[in-house]
Amino acid sequence: MSDSNRQAVAAAARLLVVKVGTRVLTGPDGLLDAARIEALGRQFDELLNSGRQVVLVSSGAVGAGMGRMGLRTRPQELAHLQAVAAIGQSCLIEAYERVLRAKNRHAAQLLLVADDLQDRTKYLNIRNTLRALLDYGAIPIINENDTVSVEELRTSFGDNDRLAALVATVLGAPLLVLLSDVDGLFDRHPSDPQAQRLDVVPRVDSTIEGLARDKAGGLSKGGMASKIKAARIVTEAGGHCIIACGRHDHVLTEIMAAESVGTLFLGRESTMPAWKRWLGWSADARGSLHVDAGARAAIIGQGRSLLAAGITGLEGSFTVGDVVSLIASDGREFARGLANYPSDDLRRIAGLKTEQIVGVLGYAPYDEVIHRDNLAVICRDAPQTDTSI
Numbered sequence: 088m089s090d091s092n093r094q095a096v097a098a099a100a101r102l103l104v105v106k107v108g109t110r111v112l113t114g115p116d117g118l119l120d121a122a123r124i125e126a127l128g129r130q131f132d133e134l135l136n137s138g139r140q141v142v143l144v145s146s147g148a149v150g151a152g153m154g155r156m157g158l159r160t161r162p163q164e165l166a167h168l169q170a171v172a173a174i175g176q177s178c179l180i181e182a183y184e185r186v187l188r189a190k191n192r193h194a195a196q197l198l199l200v201a202d203d204l205q206d207r208t209k210y211l212n213i214r215n216t217l218r219a220l221l222d223y224g225a226i227p228i229i230n231e232n233d234t235v236s237v238e239e240l241r242t243s244f245g246d247n248d249r250l251a252a253l254v255a256t257v258l259g260a261p262l263l264v265l266l267s268d269v270d271g272l273f274d275r276h277p278s279d280p281q282a283q284r285l286d287v288v289p290r291v292d293s294t295i296e297g298l299a300r301d302k303a304g305g306l307s308k309g310g311m312a313s314k315i316k317a318a319r320i321v322t323e324a325g326g327h328c329i330i331a332c333g334r335h336d337h338v339l340t341e342i343m344a345a346e347s348v349g350t351l352f353l354g355r356e357s358t359m360p361a362w363k364r365w366l367g368w369s370a371d372a373r374g375s376l377h378v379d380a381g382a383r384a385a386i387i388g389q390g391r392s393l394l395a396a397g398i399t400g401l402e403g404s405f406t407v408g409d410v411v412s413l414i415a416s417d418g419r420e421f422a423r424g425l426a427n428y429p430s431d432d433l434r435r436i437a438g439l440k441t442e443q444i445v446g447v448l449g450y451a452p453y454d455e456v457i458h459r460d461n462l463a464v465i466c467r468d469a470p471q472t473d474t475s476i
Contacts, residue, residue, distance in 0.1 A: 102260045105131075105251075106264070106265045107333055123334070128192075152176075152178065198231070207370070229251075255326055256359075260326055264331065265331070269332060288353065314330050321354065322352050328352040374409065375403060375411060376393070377416075378398055386422060394441055419466060425462075
């Protein structure tokens with residue numbers, strides 16, 4: 088059974104970013120599941136034969152390394168954890184290469200860390216490399232470089248869900264598919280007999296985020312909370328996202344046939360420009376500006392620039408051209424943009440009308456603190472209010 092939403096998404100998805108989680112790729116013994124990788128390779132081949140392009144973001148390096156080394160528990164010491172990841176990464180790419188080579192396909196390995204996407208020049212180089220690989224008909228296989236990444240390895244939930252979302256924004260991919268060990272997002276814990284899978288989520292908001300039921304354990308670092316956050320990124324940028332069970336042998340084939348598989352998160356009607364996608368999610372923010380409700384409403388609802396009058400406070404030290412976060416009254420980040428004034432000057436003119444700036448600073452090169460062309464909205468939820476007494 089298919090519906091119009093899924094048909095439209097499948098038809099537009101000429102490029103897919105597929106993320107596969109550790110629990111999909113490994114069996115109970117911690118070893119890579121050869122049959123599962125074979126099933127994935129077959130589906131990737133079908134997608135390429137249909138004229139589509141595929142980028143794979145694959146977890147599993149630590150799990151594969153543990154399996155190869157005969158370890159039963161995840162190492163706690165960072166150096167040992169990174170060593171296990173290094174051993175497992177070679178096992179992982181070898182498994183994919185073996186399956187794809189049998190189908191006359193090419194696997195290309197890319198290991199990334201957060202800095203690679205934060206830096207604008209590196210970001211563009213990665214985008215160009217990925218596009219060239221796709222032009223060659225290869226399947227880029229991306230993983231976080233756990234052997235040198237420190238903060239990412241110590242998080243409770245893996246960053247590969249976020250990495251997959253960022254890769255999708257880098258390429259402007261119409262569809263991100265997150266393959267996990269669950270069938271999608273449920274309205275309550277999946278173990279509840281009354282739980283119902285949500286077929287379509289029109290918009291990711293705080294209510295949807297509240298449905299995540301995560302618990303740490305085993306080999307996997309990811310969970311439903313991180314997947315919903317990834318879905319928010321992609322849908323706000325204008326793409327779509329599907330969370331589905333990667334243990335089904337034909338899951339990607341069924342998704343492309345517009346069958347009711349997993350949970351579909353619908354994207355916004357318009358795709359965010361490439362420049363703003365980098366600003367919104369990949370760039371490293373050097374500071375933050377707190378803005379009042381009127382400024383937030385003008386930016387989100389009317390696409391306005393940010394003026395000094397709407398700023399109620401700021402944090403950090405930054406200069407002209409640095410990326411800064413915009414914070415709503417409830418403390419949540421809702422946008423990012425390029426500052427036209429350094430932080431020291433902004434502390435002097437915050438809350439002032441534009442015509443007052445010259446009198447305070449002695450100059451006013453811009454009317455706007457952040458011009459709308461250099462501003463990306465990343466969260467449109469209504470500010471949360473404190474209802475406690």
